[in-house]
Amino acid sequence: MIDRTAGEGPGAYELLAKGRELLRSGHPHQAAMVLGRAKLLEPEKASIREALGRALYLSGWTLRARREFAKAVQIDPVNDYAHFALGLSCSKTGQRTRAIAHLKLAVVMRPGAEEYRRALAGVSG
Numbered sequence: 001m002i003d004r005t006a007g008e009g010p011g012a013y014e015l016l017a018k019g020r021e022l023l024r025s026g027h028p029h030q031a032a033m034v035l036g037r038a039k040l041l042e043p044e045k046a047s048i049r050e051a052l053g054r055a056l057y058l059s060g061w062t063l064r065a066r067r068e069f070a071k072a073v074q075i076d077p078v079n080d081y082a083h084f085a086l087g088l089s090c091s092k093t094g095q096r097t098r099a100i101a102h103l104k105l106a107v108v109m110r111p112g113a114e115e116y117r118r119a120l121a122g123v124s125g
Contacts, residue, residue: 012041012048019051028058046076053085062092073102080109084116091123099123 010018015038022031032055038048053068066089072082087103090096103120110116 012038012045015041016045016048016051019055023051023055023058028055031055032059032061044075046072046079046082049075050079050082050085053082053089057085057089062089065089066093078109080106080113080116083109084113084119087123088119091119096123 015034019031019035019038022028022034032052035048035052035055038045039052042048049068049072053065053072056062056068057065066086069082069086069089072079073086076082083102084106087099087101087106090099090102100120100123103116103123106116107113107120
């Protein structure tokens with residue numbers, strides 16, 4: 001955790017909230033910029049890595065998104081969405097075997113998520 005004095009600008013939590021709002025309102029490029037700043041403040045926060053990965057993925061930067069999702073999974077191995085998103089990113093970057101493994105984990109972690117099942121079926125063929 002970085003100790004900050006007043007007046008230095010928004011903290012990681014505020015940047016994360018702003019980045020999520022930008023994602024919800026359909027502005028992934030702007031979200032990626034804001035969330036990148038949050039990552040600099042809190043590089044070991046899985047929630048920031050996951051949100052940054054989403055922003056990058058939606059902006060078309062799949063390889064960079066894959067790296068962020070992989071870090072989110074490393075930090076928080078039971079994050080089903082991070083496994084799901086990592087699986088999608090791996091699939092788009094040609095890592096089919098790795099994609100299937102992460103999508104299977106996501107399905108096991110959250111069996112009721114139809115989106116996860118559909119993604120796994122699409123990659124598994």
